[in-house]
Amino acid sequence: xxxxxxxxxxxxxxxxxxxxxxxxxxxxxxxxxxxxxxxxxxxxxxxxxxxxxxxxxxxxxxxxxxxxxxxxxxxxxxxxxxxxxxxxxxxxxxxxxxxxxxxxxxxxxxxxxxxxxxxxxxxxxxxxxxxxxxxxxxxxxxxxxxxxxxxxxxxxxxxxxxxxxxxxxxxxxxxxxxxxxxxxxxxxxxxxxxxxxxxxxxxxxxxxxxxxxxxxxxxxxxxxxxxxxxxxxxxxxxxxxxxxxxxxxxxxxxxxxxxxxxxxxxxxxxxxxxxxxxxxxxxxxxxxxxxxxxxxxxxxxxxxxxxxxxxxxxxxxxxxxxxxxxxxxxxxxxxxxxxxxxxxxxxxxxxxxxxxxx
Amino acid sequence: xxxxxxxxxxxxxxxxxxxxxxxxxxxxxxxxxxxxxxxxxxxxxxxxxxxxxxxxxxxxxxxxxxxxxxxxxxxxxxxxxxxxxxxxxxxxxxxxxxxxxxxxxxxxxxxxxxxxxxxxxxxxxxxxxxxxxxxxxxxxxxxxxxxxxxxxxxxxxxxxxxxxxxxxxxxxxxxxxxxxxxxxxxxxxxxxxxxxxxxxxxxxxxxxxxxxxxxxxxxxxxxxxxxxxxxxxxxxxxxxxxxxxxxxxxxxxxxxxxxxxxxxxxxxxxxxxxxxxxxxxxxxxxxxxxxxxxxxxxxxxxxxxxxxxxxxxxxxx
Numbered sequence: 001x002x003x004x005x006x007x008x009x010x011x012x013x014x015x016x017x018x019x020x021x022x023x024x025x026x027x028x029x030x031x032x033x034x035x036x037x038x039x040x041x042x043x044x045x046x047x048x049x050x051x052x053x054x055x056x057x058x059x060x061x062x063x064x065x066x067x068x069x070x071x072x073x074x075x076x077x078x079x080x081x082x083x084x085x086x087x088x089x090x091x092x093x094x095x096x097x098x099x100x101x102x103x104x105x106x107x108x109x110x111x112x113x114x115x116x117x118x119x120x121x122x123x124x125x126x127x128x129x130x131x132x133x134x135x136x137x138x139x140x141x142x143x144x145x146x147x148x149x150x151x152x153x154x155x156x157x158x159x160x161x162x163x164x165x166x167x168x169x170x171x172x173x174x175x176x177x178x179x180x181x182x183x184x185x186x187x188x189x190x191x192x193x194x195x196x197x198x199x200x201x202x203x204x205x206x207x208x209x210x211x212x213x214x215x216x217x218x219x220x221x222x223x224x225x226x227x228x229x230x231x232x233x234x235x236x237x238x239x240x241x242x243x244x245x246x247x248x249x250x251x252x253x254x255x256x257x258x259x260x261x262x263x264x265x266x267x268x269x270x271x272x273x274x275x276x277x278x279x280x281x282x283x284x285x286x287x288x289x290x291x292x293x294x295x296x297x298x299x300x301x302x303x304x305x306x307x308x309x310x311x312x313x314x315x316x317x318x319x320x321x322x323x324x325x326x327x328x329x330x331x332x333x334x335x336x337x338x339x340x341x342x343x344x345x346x347x348x349x350x351x352x353x354x355x356x357x358x
Numbered sequence: 359x360x361x362x363x364x365x366x367x368x369x370x371x372x373x374x375x376x377x378x379x380x381x382x383x384x385x386x387x388x389x390x391x392x393x394x395x396x397x398x399x400x401x402x403x404x405x406x407x408x409x410x411x412x413x414x415x416x417x418x419x420x421x422x423x424x425x426x427x428x429x430x431x432x433x434x435x436x437x438x439x440x441x442x443x444x445x446x447x448x449x450x451x452x453x454x455x456x457x458x459x460x461x462x463x464x465x466x467x468x469x470x471x472x473x474x475x476x477x478x479x480x481x482x483x484x485x486x487x488x489x490x491x492x493x494x495x496x497x498x499x500x501x502x503x504x505x506x507x508x509x510x511x512x513x514x515x516x517x518x519x520x521x522x523x524x525x526x527x528x529x530x531x532x533x534x535x536x537x538x539x540x541x542x543x544x545x546x547x548x549x550x551x552x553x554x555x556x557x558x559x560x561x562x563x564x565x566x567x568x569x570x571x572x573x574x575x576x577x578x579x580x581x582x583x584x585x586x587x588x589x590x591x592x593x594x595x596x597x598x599x600x601x602x603x604x605x606x607x608x609x610x611x612x613x614x615x616x617x618x619x620x621x622x623x624x625x626x627x628x629x630x631x632x633x634x635x636x637x638x639x640x641x642x643x644x645x646x647x648x649x650x651x652x653x654x655x656x657x658x659x660x661x662x663x664x665x666x667x668x669x670x671x672x673x674x675x
Contacts, residue, residue, distance in 0.1 A: 003366075003673050010362055011370070014380075024374040032369050033673070042669070044623040045662055051627070052658030059634075059651035066644035097666060101658045105651075192382035195371045202368060258393050297399055299390055300364075320414070327422035334415030341408030348400055 004033055043303065045097060049147050053104035060109050070116065077117030083110030084135060092143045100147050107148065111135070111155065129163040132156075144203035153211030161219060165229075173222060174235040177284075178242045180216045181291070185246050187212060188295040189253060213292055213304045217311045224285035224318050233282070240284040243291055244277050250294050257298075265351060272344050279337060285315040362388040398455075405456050409463040416467065420474050429478050436471045440464055458505035465496040465508060486522035493519055506567040513547060513571065535594035537582030538601065544575040545605055552612070569620055579605075580628045587635045617672045619665055626661045630654060 011024055064070060087107040090099060111132065118128045136152040136159070143149075157180075164172045187194070187209045194205040222229045223236065251273050260266060280286040289312035296304030320330055367384050370376065376384075391399070416439065420432065427435075443464040447457045469492045476488055493515040500512045517540055524531045524539075548571050551563050579602045586595040606625050613621040630653075637650045 006362060007366060007370075010366075010384075014370075014374075014376070014384075022374055022376050022380065024370070024376075026373075028373040029369055032373075042619060044619050045665055048623050048627060048658060048662055048665075052630070052654060052662075055631075055634075056651050056654040056658070059647050059654060063644050063647035063651060066647060098659055098663050101662065102655045105655060192378045192385060195368055195381050196376065196378045199372055202372065254396065257391070258396055297391055297396075299385075320418075327418050328424065331415045331418035331422060334411050334418060336415075338408050338410070338412030338415055341404050341411060345401065345404035345408055348404060 004030060007033065046147060046150075049097070049100040049104060050151070052101040053108060053147070056101065056105040057108040057112070060105065061112060064113075073117055073120040075117075076113045077121065080110045080113030080115075080117050083107070083113065084139075085110075088139055088142055088148075091145050091148060100145070104147050104151060107139075107151065125166040126163055129159040129166065132159040140204060144200055146203075146207045149204050149207035150211045153208050154215060157211070157215035157219070161222065170229060170231045171235045173219065173229075173231060174239045177216070177219050177223070177239050177288075180212060180219060181242055181246050181288070184209075184212050184216055184292070184295065185249065188299055188301070189250075191299060209301070210303055213296070213301075213307060216288065217292065217307055220285040220288045220311070220315065224283070224315050226322060236282060236284060240277075240281050240287060243284050243287045244274075244281075247277070247287060247291050247294070248273060250291065250298065253298070254294070268347070268351065272347070275340070276344070279333070280319065283315070283319045286312065286319060289315055364389050401453070402455055402459070405459050409459050413463050413466050413470075417470055420470055420477075423477060432474050432478065433471065436467060436474060440467050440471065443467065455505075458503045458508065461499050461503045462505060462508045462511065465499055465511060468492055468495050484522065486519055486526050489515055489519040489522060504563070506564050509563070509567065510570065513544065516543060532592050532594055533589065534582065534586050534592040534598060537578065537585065538594045538598040541575065541579045541582060541598060542601060544571065544578060545601070548572055548575050556616075572621065573624060576624050576628050580631055583632050584635050587632075587639050614668075617668075619669060622665060622668070623661070627658075630657045630661070633657070 007029065008026075011026055011029070015021055015024060070076060083106045087103040087110065091103045114135070115128055115132070118131065119125075123131075133156050136155040139152045140149055160176055161173070164170065164176065187205070191205070195202050223231060223239070248270060251269060255266060255269060260269065277287050289308050292304055292308035293312065295301070296308055320334065323330055323333075325333070362384070364385075367381065367389065370384075371381055416436075420436070424432075443460050446452065446460050447464070450457075452460075472488050472492050472495075476485065493512065496512065496515075500508055520540060520543065521536065524536045548568070551568050551571060554562055555565070555568055579598065582598055583595075583602065586592065586598065589595075606629070609621045609625050613619070634650050634654060637653060638646060640646060
């Protein structure tokens with residue numbers, strides 16, 4: 001059975017549901033699948049656009065600098081703004097995947113020129129970050145193209161991280177991470193609310209979700225690398241607690257899916273979850289990755305899942321590498337955690353089997 | 359068979375007055391993870407973490423190089439651990455995926471055994487024969503388990519052995535020759551796994567494994583050819599080019615026949631990088647960078663256009 005037949009079948013089921021008959025414009029839906037070049041693209045095409053766009057913009061910047069065009073400060077500023085505006089206009093008029101690579105590369109070049117231009121007329125770094133955030137936000141409001149929204153969201157979060165670094169207020173990163181945790185949990189668990197909202201928001205939802213996950217994991221790298229970026233340990237603990245509360249909240253939703261209803265079983269699950277996080281209470285990066293992995297698996301967000309697993313392995317290695325114990329003490333610690341996980345495995349298996357029987 | 363995916367629900371929602379709860383029900387029915395998948399995931403997740411941490415702890419323990427532990431007890435201890443792990447696989451009624459995780463743990467422990475041997479007898483921890491011994495010792499397990507992560511470790515070991523051999527023993531191998539050799543080995547593995555993925559046999563590998571291997575293989579030849587273009591002439595370089603042309607051609611024909619977009623995006627992208635290298639090798643003045651910029655934009659746009667029209671065609675068929 002091909003895609004169109006499946007869609008027709010699903011629409012039929014929706015219409016014949018017992019409660020009510022929703023109004024469905026069948027013709028428009030089916031025509032979306034027959035139109036050329038406007039359809040949804042897979043991850044391979046998106047990756048091609050992004051990598052192609054980044055590579056092209058690097059070549060263009062090399063050209064600009066070799067040609068000596070960087071000497072004019074106002075020139076760069078003006079060209080930067082023109083490039084950003086042009087790429088947004090082109091994309092809003094021909095919103096299809098074909099123009100993505102060209103327009104995203106001009107968009108990136110525009111930001112680079114704007115930054116260098118503003119810097120050379122001595123605008124303060126913090127101000128440049130705020131201008132970047134404003135321009136990227138404006139982009140999100142004007143166009144809802146996937147790649148543009150994704151890149152704009154990365155620019156917003158990247159500028160906020162840069163703002164924290166430039167203004168030497170390292171501890172502020174915990175506030176940003178806390179806000180990101182809340183945003184991510186809300187985004188993942190309320191997908192239907194975003195889909196049923198206005199068309200603009202429904203189109204922005206997916207790139208923003210992926211962009212938030214990537215930004216959050218990058219933020220976790222900053223707090224995991226104590227040699228690069230130091231923050232107060234109380235703040236670290238606070239972020240950790242926020243993430244653990246978020247994890248328990250996800251576990252609460254998971255219990256519904258797994259149909260765990262007995263109070264004893266619920267206590268067991270929360271107990272196991274808490275037990276797992278105690279050894280890493282001072283390493284919110286690890287629990288943050290777990291949060292991303294669980295949420296991504298929950299809604300089957302493949303990109304987030306793969307990123308989360310990769311980041312988890314990295315953060316665990318980093319954590320044990322940084323621990324100020326001898327190798328022997330570290331080894332006891334690791335073996336202890338290993339035994340704990342095997343025990344959790346045994347308990348879960350038993351519980352899952354008995355649940356399946358009843 | 360095609361099924362309802364996330365994007366389809368977005369399309370349906372855009373042209374209907376479906377309520378939030380109705381969309382949620384659709385998502386839950388067609389997209390979100392169900393209870394059975396969660397159970398499988400949690401089982402594998404906890405076991406993988408358990409075995410991972412245990413093995414990491416064991417590695418740290420032996421890296422500490424405890425003086426009060428004699429040669430005999432050190433090697434004996436690891437051997438006992440290996441025997442226990444393998445017995446778990448052979449003698450228990452655990453699920454297949456859990457057994458595979460245990461066998462992967464045992465395979466890493468074999469590496470620890472060789473490393474401790476090297477530590478005691480001062481043969482060095484990065485000698486190529488250490489990796490060769492490790493690779494050969496776990497071969498049987500790798501084939502029997504047919505487990506993606508274990509195969510990945512195995513291929514990584516083979517590649518490491520070849521690179522170390524070229525550095526430590528065969529002093530006069532050129533860079534181009536090493537790249538050609540590694541490319542040929544991984545290409546061979548890739549062809550076998552792609553062919554296996556067509557059959558319905560037991561040795562069928564998950565698609566993430568085949569894709570990872572394909573990505574590594576394409577990256578290997580792309581880097582090799584880039585190094586060759588900017589380096590001096592070398593007979594092995596021409597072999598690499600010939601092998602790349604044949605394999606890329608075969609890869610594209612295969613993807614067109616089997617309607618797979620993956621190879622059709624990584625192979626052309628690799629070609630874009632290679633041609634950009636050629637352009638920049640002609641001259642590195644400003645105008646050449648501008649031409650390369652134009653080339654990348656136009657070629658990537660054309661690749662995407664073709665991919666999209668192909669996917670449209672496949673979707674209707």
